[in-house]
Amino acid sequence: MKDYIPGMAFCMDDYARSAAPVRTDDLDFTAFGTRPLSAAGLRCLRYMCDVENHTVCYLRDLLVTPSHTDPEVTAFLTMWNYEEYWHGEALADVLAAHGAGRGDDHIREIRRAQGWRDRVAPIKQALLAQAIGEDFVAVHMTWGAINEWCTHAGYARLIEREGHPVLTEMLERIMRQETRHVAFYVGQARARLAASRRARRLTRFALRRYWRPVGSGVMAPDETRHLLSYLLAGRGGERTAASIDARIDRLPGLEGLGLIGRATGGLTDAAGSPTRLVPDADADADAA
Ligand SMILES: [Fe+2]
């Protein structure tokens, strides 16, 4: 996985003008008929599809916060949501090629299944975020950076594990768009964290206390466990997890959190190799 941070430039105007649905019309989806994905890979793809389709719901919860007052942030979120919508559609096409298509009824069912906590989430988030003020935007941008890193890494690992030429081509196209999402979030997070000690403290606290793997708030625990085991357990996965943690370490004030290592610690891959448990840096510091 490449490192996106050094020399990474992001131009909002260029991004807004070039944001587009990921292209899939030139891909031969019938190839999945003769060479389908593995059952484990397909299960990961279902997870990814559901989570991409949930982006607009995450956006709902973010537009009630101080993030909506920054025009650059809202311009980005507009295009980001548009591209993520098409990622969900592209993944759904691969599922459909396996006879596992899921339409609007499935999406509606997932949203309805979130229950009353989801109904009040925007109210809670609005009150909390308004009480925090401008520094909430740093938390949002950092959260976004970490989740985009994880998403990009997840697609890269799925490519490695499945080795399917059509899936590879499609996911590489999606990953090129995810790279631009990373660029925006990381640039914003770095600048906002560097500018405010309070933002650094709040962000560190929020991540350590509340961050969970992408999609785990929406998907069943077994599905999240499967995704993490298939993509981030074992030797190759452990390396990927460590590289994401190393990137988080380089954001101002966030060194040593070990979020991904702790989320994947103790999981085993198909060969039964356990993933190393990463100690909680803040817990160690508290105990010292
Ligand atoms: Fe995406």
Ligand SMILES: [Fe+2]
């Ligand atoms: Fe993204």
